[in-house]
Amino acid sequence: MNHHDSLTPHQLRSTYEGQKSQPFDLSATVATPLELHRCTVQAAWVDYNQHMSESCYLYVFGDNSDAFFRYFGIDDDYRMRGYSLYTVETHIRNRREAALGEPLRLTLRLLDFDHKRLHVFHEMFHAQSGVLLASAEQMLMHVDMRAGRAAPFPADIQQRLAVIHAAHSVAARPADAGRVIAITRREAKVNADAAAE
Structure with missing residues (x-):
């Protein structure tokens, strides 16, 4: 039984809790995108519509x-x-549903970083069909938890991030990166086109 099946909301833990980082080889090839996580849709993740709940994405x-x-x-x-x-x-942009028991494959690209922040882009695929199910774009902040404020990454971490970013920045930017939520109205476009004539 997967440990996620019996969790209550107060017990949620990362799959990677307790796992240690491996040594980072600065000269090794960095995959673009990285593929570091796979999982299967669990019963506890499925909602009344019979597919993975939005919070579980x-x-x-x-x-x-x-x-x-x-x-x-x-x-x-x-x-x-x-x-x-x-x-x-x-x-998060949801594209397709994921049902109970379906296998998921995740990718990640480091779009940008500075001394305190990471800008990452995730994609979630059905691991068998290859269909894109969802994407997520995130801004993350490095924090000194004792001081309760943002803090610079150590120099060695910044060096590793630079290597990853150099590899990931060669590929074309994902089409959904920077996407803005808006209701586009056809009549506004028609009026703009008419005014331009």
Whole structure:
């Protein structure tokens, strides 16, 4: 039985809790995008519409972020030293439903970073059909938890992020990155076109 099946909302934990980061090889090829997390839709994630609840999409994207953190060196030991990454903003775009028992494959690209922030882009695919189910764009902030404020990444972490970003910035930017939520109205476009004539 997967441990997620019996969790109450107060017991939610990352799949990667307790897993340590592996040494980061600065000379190794960085995959674009990274594929670090896979999972299966659990019974506890399925809602009254018989597909994965919207909150659980965020939960799965959160696990994908945690896998990424461990990839470049942020794990529980790092957090015990008083530092972590907090989410500042998330934008999820749902494209297709995911049903109970379906396999999921997650990808992640580091779109940008600075000394305190990460801008990442996730995609969730059906692991068998390859259909894109959802995407998520996030801004994350490196935080000194004891001081309760943003803090610079250590130099070694910044160096690793630079290597990842250099690899990921070569590929074309994802089409949904920077997408704005808005109701576009056909009559406004028609009026604008008429005014231009």
